[in-house]
Structure formats: C-alpha cells, structure tokens
Amino acid sequence: MFKVKILQLFDSFVLNTVGPYYRRLGKSLLTQGNDILGSETSDDRLVQCLRQVEAKGHKPQIGDAIFTAPNSVLIGNVILKQNSSIWYGATLRADNNSITVGKNSLIQDNVYIKATKAITVGNNSLVGPNSNLQGCTIGDDAFIGMGSTIKEGANIQGIVAAGSLVPEGTEVKQGEVWAGSPAKYLRDITPQELQILREYKQELLELAQVHGEETSKNFRQIVIDTDERFIKQQRGTEEEALQKIAELNFPLEYEDEEFIEQRVFMKQQPPMFMDSENLKSQQDQYEQDLSQFSENMQKYSEDYQIYEEAKKYFEQNPQAKANQFASKSEIPDDKPWSRKY
Known part of the structure; x- marks a missing residue:
C-alpha cells in the first residue's frame, strides 16, 4: 500500500510539475530556433488524435465504444453507442450530417463512411473491411460483406454479399441476400448461415475488447507488461510451479519447496x-x-x-x-x- 502511494505521488508530480515545465522549455527553444533560422524555418506542429476531430461545433462521442483503433479517423458528429467498435484505418466523416453506430456493431478495417445524409448503423450489425457507405441506412442485425459499396438513400436490413454495389434508393429487406454489381436479390438466408454470422459477430466483439484493452494502456502499464514477459522468459520450471502453488494459497515451507522442485525435475527427466x-x-x-x-x-x-x-x-x-x-x-x-x- 505504501509503494502504491509513492507511485501515485510520483505520477502526480510528473504530470503537474515536470511535464508542464519541459513543455514550456521546449516551446521556448522552438521559438528561439525559428528566430535563428529565419527564412529557413520549418513550423512543425503536433497533429491531434484523429479519433476525435471537431467539425462545425460537433465532437465525436466515443465514450461508450468498446474499441476505437488509434489510427481510425472520426470527424464531427459521430456517435458510438455501447460496445460498438471502429477498427484500424476506418474513416467516419460526419462534418455535414450525423453518423450513429448502434450497440454491439462493428465497423471493420479501412471502411469509409461519408454522411452526405444522416447515416444510422443499427444494433448488432457488421460492416466488412474496405466497404464504402454514403448517406444510407443500415438496420439491426445487418451484414455488409467486405469491399461493398452502399449508395445514398439505400436501406439495408438484410445481407449484402462481398464486393457488391447497392444502387441509390435500393431496399434490402430483413433475411434477404443480395449480391452483384449492381446488387440484386439472390435468395433468403438459411438458419444455419444466420447462426454462423451471429457466432462470427460474437467472436469479433470479444476480439474488439482485447484490442481495446491493449490500445488503452498507458506508458506505465506497457512497461509493467514488458517486465512481466521478461521475467517469465527467465523463470525456470520449478519457479513457475512454486508460483502457481502460491497463487492457489497452499502453505509452503522449505522442505515442501524442495520436494516440489524435485518432483518437477523428475517429471521432466x-x-x-x-x-x-x-x-x-x-x-x-x-x-x-x-x-x-x-x-x-x-x-x-x-x-x-x-x-x-x-x-x-x-x-x-x-x-x-x-x-x-x-x-x-x-x-x-x-x-x-x-x-x-
């Protein structure tokens, strides 16, 4: 407990005193360097986090999302609801209209969504990688295959196969499968296929939670994880066995430890x-x-x-x-x- 208090005081001192001091010092040195260079100066600026870019007075609301990739771009009036996720390289432009992503919905890698009109992605829906959405509506439990393009005014409630082009104003009803360029009705989805899609979405949700936890770690947590991995690599089999027994709250004495080490050694040899x-x-x-x-x-x-x-x-x-x-x-x-x- 005492060590934790010391670490908290150290973090507070660094954040409130050391950090601002070095920041002021850096700005002063940058100004003096630019004055010395004169016409040869280079005005380098730090780019803000692209996950929250304000536009026309609207700032993305991403607090309820389970995962937003560090290199995703969220601009303007973007609303992410509970357990939604935005994956790597995805871009959501809501500088003219709003974009709302429903609960448990997944916007996968390199998806481009432009709000020429207000766009709503329903609950439990999935937009596959490299898809392009423009001013459309995606209903609940919908599935957009990878590389698909959904034009303005389209209403997708069912399944769009990979690589499809859905024209403007097209309506895909729930339970229907559309495919092609331009997309046309193919058939109804089978119960087996629907179950497979649900399991796939659940796996991606669990994976999104893992990525969210990893990308939200601060510098201290990353250092601790690195140290733990190094210690685990250096630790012998006997030490791992003793640590496991200690975690199970078994009482250990010197003779017990020696007996366990011998058993572990003999089991390996x-x-x-x-x-x-x-x-x-x-x-x-x-x-x-x-x-x-x-x-x-x-x-x-x-x-x-x-x-x-x-x-x-x-x-x-x-x-x-x-x-x-x-x-x-x-x-x-x-x-x-x-x-x-």
Whole structure:
C-alpha cells in the first residue's frame, strides 16, 4: 500500500510539475530556433488524435465504444453507442450530417463512411473491411460483406454479399441476400448461415475488447507488461510451479519447496534407472529400484520390513514378548541418514 502511494505521488508530480515545465522549455527553444533560422524555418506542429476531430461545433462521442483503433479517423458528429467498435484505418466523416453506430456493431478495417445524409448503423450489425457507405441506412442485425459499396438513400436490413454495389434508393429487406454489381436479390438466408454470422459477430466483439484493452494502456502499464514477459522468459520450471502453488494459497515451507522442485525435475527427466525389468513392469518413474541407492536406504528398508512383521505378530499375539524380533543390521554411524536420499 505504501509503494502504491509513492507511485501515485510520483505520477502526480510528473504530470503537474515536470511535464508542464519541459513543455514550456521546449516551446521556448522552438521559438528561439525559428528566430535563428529565419527564412529557413520549418513550423512543425503536433497533429491531434484523429479519433476525435471537431467539425462545425460537433465532437465525436466515443465514450461508450468498446474499441476505437488509434489510427481510425472520426470527424464531427459521430456517435458510438455501447460496445460498438471502429477498427484500424476506418474513416467516419460526419462534418455535414450525423453518423450513429448502434450497440454491439462493428465497423471493420479501412471502411469509409461519408454522411452526405444522416447515416444510422443499427444494433448488432457488421460492416466488412474496405466497404464504402454514403448517406444510407443500415438496420439491426445487418451484414455488409467486405469491399461493398452502399449508395445514398439505400436501406439495408438484410445481407449484402462481398464486393457488391447497392444502387441509390435500393431496399434490402430483413433475411434477404443480395449480391452483384449492381446488387440484386439472390435468395433468403438459411438458419444455419444466420447462426454462423451471429457466432462470427460474437467472436469479433470479444476480439474488439482485447484490442481495446491493449490500445488503452498507458506508458506505465506497457512497461509493467514488458517486465512481466521478461521475467517469465527467465523463470525456470520449478519457479513457475512454486508460483502457481502460491497463487492457489497452499502453505509452503522449505522442505515442501524442495520436494516440489524435485518432483518437477523428475517429471521432466526420464527415469534414472530405466533397465529392461522396469520397462516391462511399466512402473511409475518415482518408484525406483532401492538397490541403486545408498547402503543406508537398504538398511532402513530391511528394518522397515521387520517392523511390519513384528507389528502384525503382536496384533495377533498381544501377550508375546518384544525380544523375539531383532534388527538384522545396524546403520553405520559414519554414513548418517539424509532426507536427500
């Protein structure tokens, strides 16, 4: 929490003090440089964001859109409703009349819309890439195929195939498929095709949300994402496993961590002792032949078998004496037991 407060104070200081100071300093240096150059001066100017260009007192209203591409051009009285999206290279010119894009509608790449008359794109509609719309009306759930041209006064409520030219004043009713240049009625859309179009629109909506989140990140978020990707590349498999377990809120101690790292390592590597007998039995790679381990492990294994036998005997004969069983061997002191084995 304390670190967050420090970062907030730092951001505020940069925005309110450092930034304006350097801006004033830059303007002063630019003016002095132009005075020195005289007739050779070059008046470079910063171009404003093309997504919001005011024209004739109207400014685009894009606050409800889910995604507006950084290089899209929105001029004048453009209204984007909830979850609408304007993709890369699209141009919407509403300097003479209004352009309204309905809810969940998608204006895809390099679409050109010119409001010679007021243009309305209905809800849940899709305008394909490289299309050209001029003073027309697009209804709800309409689909305009890529590379299509819709002339002034046309009313599109149905489906226009890719590359079609819809003449002025043409009406395409809901459920109809039109195609050609000039476009003519082809047939009615099938329920299967309608379902495919709905699924396609939904996929594009989800993709638009992803693009919107990425293009709206500030400089600090981009730096953090870059650092996280770098750390992930440098992180080993054991560290990833431990981090995943920590995210699941499992309690971890030193011994647990070492055990998990060993399991991860052994899962990646082939069994240490893969002889013909192990291959035939297809045993688990963690259940290895104890004879390959140290002498201590063998001694403990033998004593454990004796313990199991004794336990079973005393359960059946509670009156028996304990001196009937003795350890077969003793563990040498010069090789103490280690949990590493």
